[in-house]
Amino acid sequence: MELTITKNATCTFCGCVCDDIELHSDTERIVETKRACILGESWFRNHTAERLYPDALIDGEPATVDEAVEEAAEYLYNAHMPLVYGLSNVTCETQREAVALAEMIGGVVDSHTSL
Amino acid sequence: MGGKVTCTLGEVKNRADLIIYWGGNPAECHPRHFTKYTLTQKGKFIPKGRKDRTMILVDIRETPSAKAADIFLQVRPNKDFEVLSALRALVKGQRIDAARAAETGLTVEQLQDFADRMKQARFGVLFFGMGLSMTRGKHMNSAALLSLAAELNAFTKFVAMPMRGHGNVTGGDVIMRWTTGYPFGVNLSRGYPRFNPGEFSTVDLLLRGDNDAALILGADPGATMPQPAIDHLARIPTITLDPKVTHTSRLSRVHITTAATGISAPGTVYRMDEIPLPLRPPLKSPYPTDEEVVRRIYKAVAKKPMWLPLLEPTAKG
Numbered sequence: 001m002e003l004t005i006t007k008n009a010t011c012t013f014c015g016c017v018c019d020d021i022e023l024h025s026d027t028e029r030i031v032e033t034k035r036a037c038i039l040g041e042s043w044f045r046n047h048t049a050e051r052l053y054p055d056a057l058i059d060g061e062p063a064t065v066d067e068a069v070e071e072a073a074e075y076l077y078n079a080h081m082p083l084v085y086g087l088s089n090v091t092c093e094t095q096r097e098a099v100a101l102a103e104m105i106g107g108v109v110d111s112h113t114s115l
Numbered sequence: 116m117g118g119k120v121t122c123t124l125g126e127v128k129n130r131a132d133l134i135i136y137w138g139g140n141p142a143e144c145h146p147r148h149f150t151k152y153t154l155t156q157k158g159k160f161i162p163k164g165r166k167d168r169t170m171i172l173v174d175i176r177e178t179p180s181a182k183a184a185d186i187f188l189q190v191r192p193n194k195d196f197e198v199l200s201a202l203r204a205l206v207k208g209q210r211i212d213a214a215r216a217a218e219t220g221l222t223v224e225q226l227q228d229f230a231d232r233m234k235q236a237r238f239g240v241l242f243f244g245m246g247l248s249m250t251r252g253k254h255m256n257s258a259a260l261l262s263l264a265a266e267l268n269a270f271t272k273f274v275a276m277p278m279r280g281h282g283n284v285t286g287g288d289v290i291m292r293w294t295t296g297y298p299f300g301v302n303l304s305r306g307y308p309r310f311n312p313g314e315f316s317t318v319d320l321l322l323r324g325d326n327d328a329a330l331i332l333g334a335d336p337g338a339t340m341p342q343p344a345i346d347h348l349a350r351i352p353t354i355t356l357d358p359k360v361t362h363t364s365r366l367s368r369v370h371i372t373t374a375a376t377g378i379s380a381p382g383t384v385y386r387m388d389e390i391p392l393p394l395r396p397p398l399k400s401p402y403p404t405d406e407e408v409v410r411r412i413y414k415a416v417a418k419k420p421m422w423l424p425l426l427e428p429t430a431k432g
């Protein structure tokens with residue numbers, strides 16, 4: 001099968017954020033990495049585009065994303081002091097949305113930095 | 116960390132002739148830091164690369180990074196603040212007590228040599244890791260190191276930079292600073308941002324049992340936090356967004372699988388020197404991105420009546 005080559009891909013595994021990585025991939029997985037270190041290489045190989053997990057889980061049972069979104073909104077809306085936490089392994093665009101959500105639900109937003 | 120004297124990694128590459136790592140182990144934790152940004156690269160004002168640079172490593176034990184260093188200084192555990200204070204005194208030409216210095220694990224001569232090298236450098240940089248900022252003294256250690264870097268600018272050009280860890284933690288600081296004015300632990304429960312580390316930081320909130328719901332994304336506290344904090348997350352409705360079913364997902368009421376950042380989700384992340392870089396994800400995920408899911412939750416909440424009593428505009432205006 002023809003491999004797709006992605007030049008100057010960005011590794012987000014550590015704070016170096018190397019943006020000179022070459023990736024060779026098929027439709028489901030990355031099969032080769034160039035210039036990444038061992039940590040970066042295992043990071044790229046560890047994630048695939050396979051459907052390994054259910055779209056969503058509610059109380060441990062498979063559910064649709066729509067149902068899970070409604071359920072999540074209900075919990076967050078009803079809470080007096082909800083917490084939005086994490087934000088390290090997501091994009092800045094996601095972080096911005098998370099801050100907006102935290103503001104609307106009147107909660108605390110926090111990241112790994114506070115540890 | 117407002118007010119820090121810092122620069123980009125590009126400037127380090129092109130200018131730094133003295134590179135100090137303090138309480139960090141880049142050889143194992145940031146493997147390409149030496150080769151891509153700091154030590155071995157030739158720079159505009161560093162024509163001979165490694166030969167033009169001196170590297171000093173300060174740590175409590177000899178890690179694999181020591182092999183790369185010209186000078187390794189082993190300090191006693193929890194004595195970083197004392198070493199930094201001694202250096203700040205020496206840089207200003209003050210004398211320090213030999214017995215007190217010995218308590219840190221270093222001799223006065225070693226400290227004096229360290230201070231002299233910093234003052235004589237053309238462009239020095241202090242990289243500091245969690246071995247400094249997460250041990251006894253914590254942010255006071257970081258503050259002492261940042262002050263040392265700032266004070267050295269009376270003699271030469273000197274900067275400091277934290278060695279940030281996984282993923283986009285730096286972006287988190289930047290985005291929260293931009294949107295709320297504070298870098299982390301921001302409490303919006305009164306409708307405006309309040310900042311008080313120790314009160315509004317996650318572990319403290321969870322240990323006190325202050326939160327009655329949680330949304331976790333881009334992290335797995337269920338694997339990393341102190342057990343009582345994890346227990347509280349399990350007690351309250353927790354919602355987790357993650358590309359995998361994680362420890363946190365298993366204690367959550369709701370888990371939503373998302374595309375993996377940089378692998379199958381596009382966007383921007385910040386490098387440790389606060390340079391934003393675009394992602395080039397090679398794969399297409401069957402799952403939605405975190406960004407999309409958070410936005411959908413936002414929209415679902417927005418349909419409900421606002422919790423915050425808004426002031427009615429008065430007739431007088």
Ligand code: SF4
Pocket residue numbers: 011012013014015016017018035036037038039040041145146147148
């Ligand atoms: S390739 Fe290695 S050094 Fe570069 S960002 Fe990835 S993990 Fe860090």
